[in-house]
Amino acid sequence: xxxxxxxxxxxxxxxxxxxxxxxxxKSHARYALIIDLKGFVLAHQKALWAPKPPSxxxxxxxxxxxxxxxxxxxxxxxxxxxxxxxxxxxxxGLYAQELAEKALLITVFDNSSALGxxxxxxxxxxxxxxxxxxxxxxxxxPVMSFDDDWRDSxxxxxxxxxxxxx
Amino acid sequence: xxxxxxxAREINFKIVYYGCGLSxxxxxxxxxxxxxxxxxxxxxVSLATEDERTLFFDFxxxxxxxxxxxxxxxxxxxxxxxxxxxSSRKLILRGVxxxxxxxDSGPSRLRANAESLRNLRENMAEYNLKLGEIPFVIQVNxxxxxxxxxxxxxxxxxxxxxxxxxxxxxxxxxEGVKEPLKAVxxxxxxxxxxxx
Numbered sequence: 001x002x003x004x005x006x007x008x009x010x011x012x013x014x015x016x017x018x019x020x021x022x023x024x025x026k027s028h029a030r031y032a033l034i035i036d037l038k039g040f041v042l043a044h045q046k047a048l049w050a051p052k053p054p055s056x057x058x059x060x061x062x063x064x065x066x067x068x069x070x071x072x073x074x075x076x077x078x079x080x081x082x083x084x085x086x087x088x089x090x091x092x093g094l095y096a097q098e099l100a101e102k103a104l105l106i107t108v109f110d111n112s113s114a115l116g117x118x119x120x121x122x123x124x125x126x127x128x129x130x131x132x133x134x135x136x137x138x139x140x141x142p143v144m145s146f147d148d149d150w151r152d153s154x155x156x157x158x159x160x161x162x163x164x165x166x
Numbered sequence: 167x168x169x170x171x172x173x174a175r176e177i178n179f180k181i182v183y184y185g186c187g188l189s190x191x192x193x194x195x196x197x198x199x200x201x202x203x204x205x206x207x208x209x210x211v212s213l214a215t216e217d218e219r220t221l222f223f224d225f226x227x228x229x230x231x232x233x234x235x236x237x238x239x240x241x242x243x244x245x246x247x248x249x250x251x252x253s254s255r256k257l258i259l260r261g262v263x264x265x266x267x268x269x270d271s272g273p274s275r276l277r278a279n280a281e282s283l284r285n286l287r288e289n290m291a292e293y294n295l296k297l298g299e300i301p302f303v304i305q306v307n308x309x310x311x312x313x314x315x316x317x318x319x320x321x322x323x324x325x326x327x328x329x330x331x332x333x334x335x336x337x338x339x340x341e342g343v344k345e346p347l348k349a350v351x352x353x354x355x356x357x358x359x360x361x362x
Contacts, residue, residue: 008171008172008173009172009173010172013172013173017173036169036261037260037261038169038178038180038241038260038261039180039225039241040169040171040178040241041171041174042169042171042173042174043173043174055208055209057208057209057225057227057241058208058209058211058225061211061225061241062211065222065223065257065258068257068260069222069254069257072253072256072257141172142172144170144234144236145234146358146359149234150233150234150359151355151356151359153233153234154230154233154238154355155352157230157231157233157238158230158348158351158352158355160231161202161206161228161230161231161348162344162345162347162348162351163344163348
C-alpha cells in the first residue's frame with residue numbers, strides 16, 4: 001500500500017513549512033529538514049543567507065542510518081532509544097530529534113548560532129509540528145491513479161533509462 | 167513500503183542489493199553510477215573500510231522521471247556482506263521495497279551464497295516480510311570466472327522452485343547490471359499499482 005510516512009500535504013504541509021522557516025529564523029540555523037526513517041526527505045527549508053546545502057538525499061540517508069544505528073546501540077543497553085543526536089564539527093553542527101515516531105527533524109547550524117539555542121527552538125518546532133500533524137489527521141489525502149497509462153508511462157521511463165532489450 | 171511526498175510530488179522506493187561478501191554488490195552500484203546519465207542520478211555515498219570493504223552501506227539515488235506530475239525515484243543501497251556485519255544489514259533492510267540478490271559464481275562461494283540468502287530471509291522476517299512477497303530478483307555475478315559454477319547448480323541452490331527472475335552478469339564490465347535493476351524496479355512499480 002502507498003502511504004505517506006507523515007500526512008504532509010495540503011494545509012498541513014503549508015503549516016509545517018512555515019514552522020520550519022520559523023525555526024530557522026529563531027535559531028539562526030542554516031537548514032531544517034524533516035526526513036522519514038528510511039532516509040527520504042519529506043520537507044526542507046534553507047535560510048536565505050545560507051549557502052547551497054550539500055546533497056539532501058545523502059544527508060537524509062546518512063542521518064537516518066545513523067539514527068537507526070544509534071537506536072540499535074540504545075537497545076543494547078536496554079534503552080528504548082536515544083531521542084536526539086548531536087553532531088558538532090569545527091564550523092558546522094547538526095541536531096536531530098524524533099518527530100512523531102516516524103520521522104526526524106534535522107537542524108543544521110554553524111558558528112553563528114549556539115547549540116543551546118538550536119535545541120531550544122528545535123524542540124519547540126517539534127511540538128508545534130506534532131500539533132499541526134494531529135490537527136491535519138482528517139485532511140483527505142490526495143488521490144493518485146495507477147492506471148494503464150501510468151503503467152505504460154513508467155515502463156517507457158524504465159526503457160529509456162535501462163534500455164528496452166528483454 | 168514506498169514513500170510518497172505529495173508536497174514535493176515524489177514517489178520514492180528503496181532497493182537493496184544483498185549477498186555474501188565480495189559478491190559484487192558495491193561493484194554494481196559503482197558501475198551504475200559511472201554509466202547512468204548525470205540527470206538521472208544523485209551523489210553516491212559509500213561507507214567503507216580502508217581496504218574498500220563496505221562497512222555500513224553504499225547509497226545511490228536514481229531519478230526515473232516524471233509520471234502524472236510525480237517524480238519517481240529509486241534509492242539503491244548495498245549491505246555489507248561480511249558475516250559479522252549482520253546488525254548493519256538488518257538496519258539497511260528497513261523499509262525495503264525490492265531486493266537484488268547478488269550471487270557469486272566462484273566455486274568456493276556456493277555455501278556463502280546459500281548462507282547469505284538464508285540470512286536475508288531471517289532479517290526480513292524481523293520486519294514481518296517474506297522474500298516471496300516482495301519484488302526479488304537474483305543476479306548471478308562473475309560469470310567470466312574460468313571455473314564459474316554452472317548456472318543449473320546455482321539455480322538449484324538459490325531458487326529451487328524456479329520462480330525468481332535470474333540474470334547472469336559480469337558486474338565489473340557493466341554486463342548484466344542494468345537488467346536485474348530494471349526487472350526489480352518493474353516489479354516494485356507493478357506491486358504499487360496493484361495495491362493502490
